[in-house]
Amino acid sequence: MAGGNVIRKDIPVALYYQLKEEIRRKILANEWAEGSRIPSEAEIAKMFDVSNITVRKAIDELQNEKYLVKKRGRGTFVLNRSIGQKLHKFYSFSEELTTMGIKETAKLIVFQEIIPEAFIREPLQIGAEEKVFWIKRIRYMDNKVYAIEHSYIPVKFVPELTGELVDKNGLYKTLRMFHVFPERAIETFSAVNISREDARDMNVMVNDAAINLTRVTYSGADIIEYCQSIVNGEVFHYTVELK
Known part of the structure; x- marks a missing residue:
């Protein structure tokens, strides 16, 4: 499914950040389920009409934030739920x-x-x-x-x-x-x-x-x-x- 229209190039927000937030949204909405392999960097670049460098930076940050993990020779996977992802409800x-x-x-x-x-x-x-x-x-x-x-x-x-x-x-x-x-x-x-x-x-x-x-x-x-x-x-x- 194409996703390029989600990333806006006419606003002063870095493309990698927009992409990171969209991937995070997919994870939290369970569109990309925990434990599943996400599309390759090239596939994501094509889906959202961005460069491979933009995709790599977004994925690297999500890996640092414990949403994703890269497995050599296998691809990038969604991590299981952890403290770095979400609590069970909104709170003050x-x-x-x-x-x-x-x-x-x-x-x-x-x-x-x-x-x-x-x-x-x-x-x-x-x-x-x-x-x-x-x-x-x-x-x-x-x-x-x-x-x-x-x-x-x-x-x-x-x-x-x-x-x-x-x-x-x-x-x-x-x-x-x-x-x-x-x-x-x-x-x-x-x-x-x-x-x-x-x-x-x-x-x-x-x-x-x-x-x-x-x-x-x-x-x-x-x-x-x-x-x-x-x-x-x-x-x-x-x-x-x-x-």
Whole structure:
């Protein structure tokens, strides 16, 4: 089946990134089932009307993110479900912890309207001149820091958004107030060492182990948030339900 119309060459988003997200979508939608061999690089290039170099870069990144694995002489296969792929349901940190009876609070550090750099624009799939709200928060669980969070929200979806509303109601509740409903997300987890700045905010040692979490949040077909979080693994952990 041809797939070239999925990749748009008239928007300022790298072709390899568009292709990577389309392959990821196929995996998460089970169109390319776990354990199955995906088409060859040449076949994918023909399907989506892109170069072999573009395909190779997309596949290499998906292999690094534990969606795919290359097997010498056999091809590239979809990995079984893992923490690098998806949790069993959409969730909000604060709402989940409140349900568990744990006191969760967040301190708003930054609320600014900015023109973002490319590493933020690409996952949001926005143009070079489009503005976003940059929201930095320190999150506490029972008065202990468990995460440093940077959220980027395209201004076009909620131009009336303010720091006061986010600080008072939380981000997702505020978005819902403006009829922007977070419905699903794609998350990527990796191990990192805590930077000097984050260590100071978390009151831990520089280079302590932590979880780097990135989230792309959707409302329908719209990408409404790109979020980067550093999570203190000593305070918070994830349980993944595999099906």
